[in-house]
Amino acid sequence: MHLSRRTFVQLTGLSAAATTIGVTATADVAAAANSAYVFAYFTESPSMTGANYGLHLAVSTDGLNWAPLNQNNPVVTPTAGTLGLRDPFVLRKQDGTFVVLATDLNGTDFGQNNQYLHVWDSTDLTGFSGYRRIRMHTLNTHTWAPTAFWDAARGQYGIVYSANNGADVFMVNYTSDFRTVSASQVYFSPGSGVLDGDIVVDGGTFYLYYKNLSNGLTYGARSSTGAANSYTTYTSGLRQGSAMEAPMLVRNNAGTGWWLWGDSFSPVNNDYYAWSSTNVGGNAWSVLNQRDYTPPLNAKHGSIAGITSAEYNALVSRWGLPAWVRLKSSNFPDRFVRHADNVGRIDAYPFDPYQDQLWKLVPGLADSAGVSFQSVNYPTRYLRHYNYEIRLDANDNTAAFRADATFTRVAGLADSTWSSLRSYNFPDRYLRHSNYVLRIDPISTATDRQDATFKVTS
Structure with missing residues (x-):
């Protein structure tokens, strides 16, 4: 969303109902201002010569064909924890700036247990500040694939991530500043193991897309409140290729449709698959021909956010487009x-x-x-x-x-x-x-x- 700091302060003094209405209206204006997209990711290749566990960015004007920035080198790298990241997630906050969350994992040792997430603040993604790690829980498990959303009713952000709480579930912590967080609680546990959630709020509906570990398919669930354990799965299972994870749900800037991306999981297979739909609330996703999209080189498990033309130009000016084709x-x-x-x-x-x-x-x-x-x-x-x-x-x-x-x-x-x-x-x-x-x-x-x-x- 694109709220000025003044508007945000004014909204926080309103009733919860008025705040929800004001934020929703402003969100519509902010979405209309977006004319381009940014993709955050890390990189791997089949023999891992292209593996890099820093934050990479790519830009696109159509949301489908991507140009890596900084010659596909990282724009920032963690300096604490494992010194590497996976699964970066970019969220535009209520004040119009960005926060970046990421799994604290350097490489492919998925047996590691880690209770922390990497966090950066950024005005426009041309620079990053306030690096920190935040502790999400006290469980002896991992903290993978964060996603975050604004919960207007609570007046806070929810940070949702994959963990094992006796089963593979999504956990949630709430925060106002991405520095201190509430106690963790189970957010989504549909009776089978789940992984890699992505949440998008559209009007009054919260959409959660996830991988079902029991069959390897991607599903969509929805909720009218976004509260923990309030989601109902409403789509059939989706998959392209032999294996897939890390769904990314993206509303196009024109407001006329949606894309759903999926990572192929293995760096030796096709890197990304995609679908399109004119109705995210329906159960009708059409497979996109690979002619229609080109992911960033060697990109793995990322996130996509809308940006303005000014932010696009600033990113290109700061980091540069590829010197190769x-x-x-x-x-x-x-x-x-x-x-x-x-x-x-x-x-x-x-x-x-x-x-x-x-x-x-x-x-x-x-x-x-x-x-x-x-x-x-x-x-x-x-x-x-x-x-x-x-x-x-x-x-x-x-x-x-x-x-x-x-x-x-x-x-x-x-x-x-x-x-x-x-x-x-x-x-x-x-x-x-x-x-x-x-x-x-x-x-x-x-x-x-x-x-x-x-x-x-x-």
């Missing part, structure tokens, strides 16, 4: 252009070395009006064609090499909002994949056009 296949949208043993191909992401898919898009070596693709992890090498096959070769600075490594970027042959890449020195041929291997060919069929269409993304 990726090329996503149109007809195999889980696959990205990469080099492997110096051969150009498309492979299902994620993979390691993950840097094999990162390209510096530079002016064409033979014609600056075109483009060339310089490898990020082998910066003396470029994608070029040789006997019509795409290879990663060192630039020998010959005219032939420069021409082979230069492409003209045009509107996508299968989708004009995407891109196709025409060979500079064989202009009747385009970059395309065939049996997942890259080459340049003349394009004639609908399949050819799909094979030759890519999304230039982060």
Whole structure:
């Protein structure tokens, strides 16, 4: 929500009913002001070369396609506890500033017991202050995957997290300042183990999405009060892929619909899945095609919040957009252009070395009006064609090499909002994949056009 400090002080002096009405009205105005999104996460990759347990941020204008900030390096890292974090959650507080909560866990040793959460304050996510850990309970268990929400009736925030209180449940503590918290209590325990809750308040309804540990499916529950043990599950079970957790429920800034994201759990599988719905209160989630969304590179278990255009611009100015691009296949949208043993191909992401898919898009070596693709992890090498096959070769600075490594970027042959890449020195041929291997060919069929269409993304 976006309340001024003055408005917040005035509201706190009203009756509980008036406070609820005032906050709800202001929340609607705040949501209307949001025009972009921020995604908080940590990173892992299949062989863990991309693992980093600091706070990462990415931004998006459409809520679906993401640009990592700070070159996908952390913007802040814990300095106490385990010195690492997982499952970061960003909440806009009633005064318009942000608080960041995160699991205190550095790595994948899930057998650790920890009673604390990491906490930071931030005005606009361009800087972080007041770092602290807060103790949530005295149980001999974990404190995982925090989410938080404003409870207008109580005039406090609820912090909900996964713990084991004889069974895997969600616990809650209430707070006014994210420094001192109430005693913990069970918040949601539907009779089977649960994990990774995400709570969004929409009007007078509280929505809680969670993973059911008994069957691995994601469900939605709702409550008219948000009080402990007041939720009723109302959706069928959802899952894409072989395993999934960490649901993220996101209302789009236009106020016309919702997205539900799910982490694939394993860093060796597809990183995120997504659904859309025009009615969060119904039971009708439609699977999003992976063409429609691109999560941040190597992102794991995060949270998404709406931000204003000014906050978006401040984040980009402070942390910077990626100096590299990726090329996503149109007809195999889980696959990205990469080099492997110096051969150009498309492979299902994620993979390691993950840097094999990162390209510096530079002016064409033979014609600056075109483009060339310089490898990020082998910066003396470029994608070029040789006997019509795409290879990663060192630039020998010959005219032939420069021409082979230069492409003209045009509107996508299968989708004009995407891109196709025409060979500079064989202009009747385009970059395309065939049996997942890259080459340049003349394009004639609908399949050819799909094979030759890519999304230039982060």
